[in-house]
Amino acid sequence: MSSFTESEERLTLRKEVTRLASTYGREYFTRCARNGEKTTDLWLAIGKAGYLGINIPEEYGGGGGGIGDVAAVCEELAAQGCPLLMMVVSPAICGTVISRFGTEEQKRKWLPGICDGTETMAFAITEPDAGTNSHNITTTARPDGDEWLLKGQKIYISGVDEAKNVLVVARAEDAKTGKLKPCLFVVPTDAAGFDFTPIPMEIVSPELQFQVFIDDVRLPADALVGNQDAGLVQLFAGLNPERIMAASFSTGLARYALDRATEYVKGREVFGAPIGSHQGIAHPLAQSKIEIELARLMTQKAAALYEAGDDIGAGEAANMAKYAAAEAACDAADRAVQSHGGNGITQEYGVAGLLVAARAGRIAPVSREMILNFVGMHSLGLPKSY
């Protein structure tokens, strides 16, 4: 293996996931989305095969691999037309935070279900009034004897209906300073006072987004993940995995769009030759191929740095990868639609449905503007702009 290629093991993993995902494929994914059904079969199948928790330590039901492994799983699923947002959330954000900071008991309680897919965990930080500025969240956690009382609201939370628990970011009062600091709580979705309602979205996906209402939800002491005084550090630990996974989600989606376009332009003839012979069609697709490969390379670099324990290096690379991947996905989806002409807008060919999913990658989990702010400030040393 050279330093610019993935290991044999990783390449085999990609092939195995491709094989499994292709038995489901885009038609299955779209059918579930349009019929209001869930992709639970696929989710449990990847759990059973050991791919879902491949990044989680073996003693808790995982595969003992790294973020690069679970990112490869996410990418290959999307490349087969099954982009699963909950891959980003459950094993990568929640799984990472709990594996790194949970108590032994918490790890035993929550990680095995995250790995086999039976206890999916959603993640809730975004609030209607705070938006991108997550320092302004107002969901609060109040100690009440040995227990906690949680109160607040969240928005755009993915997959709450499919989750057994949600890792909720709330603020608790610091006993010494009296200031509010972020803490992480695992909240069961069937807890009294926990309510959620779907937000009608334009994305063609079986995974939905929800508004969440938390009305004096009572939690036991051990719902607090890790250390009450280290909430921010724990939260940041989940950010690099989140960005690496979001990048993989986008590069997988981009590959799927490009594959559809390439296949179509090889076969479609209107001036006596395949439309792919015209440079006006071929060049944008070639551009997409280059942009996708560049984004994949940066994603793999970010994963390698993260696995090597270089959190700062991984932070820069993960942000850059996430930016490049989202841009590549938006362009690939748009070019796939254009290559299909009128067929690009039909449900039969299903490429227009990729546009909004790809577009979401420019907004969530962190927007392109916030990545540009990060690079301006940290990579270029420019003054903080917000």
Ligand SMILES: Cc1cc2nc3c(=O)[nH]c(=O)nc-3n(C[C@H](O)[C@H](O)[C@H](O)COP(=O)(O)OP(=O)(O)OC[C@H]3O[C@@H](n4cnc5c(N)ncnc54)[C@H](O)[C@@H]3O)c2cc1C
């Ligand atoms: C499909 C989808 C799934 C999601 N899933 C989850 C989830 O599971 N859990 C969760 O917690 N959240 C989730 N989110 C929320 C997502 O993380 C937020 O939408 C995102 O962080 C942006 O916040 P906002 O929508 O409030 O936009 P706003 O903060 O209102 O921003 C609007 C626009 O202004 C720009 N902007 C804001 N501040 C600045 C600045 N200082 N400089 C430059 N530009 C700026 C932003 O980049 C953006 O383009 C999801 C969102 C989507 C679309």
